[in-house]
Amino acid sequence: MDEVFKQQVYEVARLIPIGRVSTYGAIAKAVGYPNHSRRVGKAMGGCPEDVPAHRVISSSGVLSVPEFQSRLEAEGISIENLRIKNFKNLFWDPLEEI
DNA sequence: GTATTGACTTGTC
DNA sequence: AGACAAGCCAATA
Numbered sequence: 196m197d198e199v200f201k202q203q204v205y206e207v208a209r210l211i212p213i214g215r216v217s218t219y220g221a222i223a224k225a226v227g228y229p230n231h232s233r234r235v236g237k238a239m240g241g242c243p244e245d246v247p248a249h250r251v252i253s254s255s256g257v258l259s260v261p262e263f264q265s266r267l268e269a270e271g272i273s274i275e276n277l278r279i280k281n282f283k284n285l286f287w288d289p290l291e292e293i
Numbered sequence: 294g295t296a297t298t299g300a301c302t303t304g305t306c
Numbered sequence: 307a308g309a310c311a312a313g314c315c316a317a318t319a
Contacts, residue, residue, distance in 0.1 A: 196316070219301055230314050236300035237316065251300080259300035297319075305310080 225289035256282030
């Protein structure tokens with residue numbers, strides 16, 4: 196596993212504002228690897244505690260890790276049956292920020 | 294070496 | 307809306 200890739204993924208993940216979410220694909224694309232969404236997921240699996248992994252979800256707006264639901268709700272994000280409500284509004288695209 | 298799996302995405306039906 | 311298939315790439319078996 197490329198350590199640089201992981202670090203970049205963590206870096207972008209840390210930029211996600213509180214109360215917003217992003218997706219694996221968007222982050223993969225942001226770090227220069229458009230089709231490596233799966234690698235992002237793998238990388239997040241071993242992410243440090245300071246990385247808000249719960250704000251990174253699938254592009255369909257569904258939680259890949261149900262355990263994070265409570266964390267998201269704690270930030271004011273509404274969730275219904277693992278699906279983010281207002282996902283369209285809450286989605287944060289790294290490419291429009293950097 | 295191949296096969297399977299997975300915190301994925303997109304397109305089709 | 308829900309289900310399927312194809313494409314993707316690294317880790318694991």
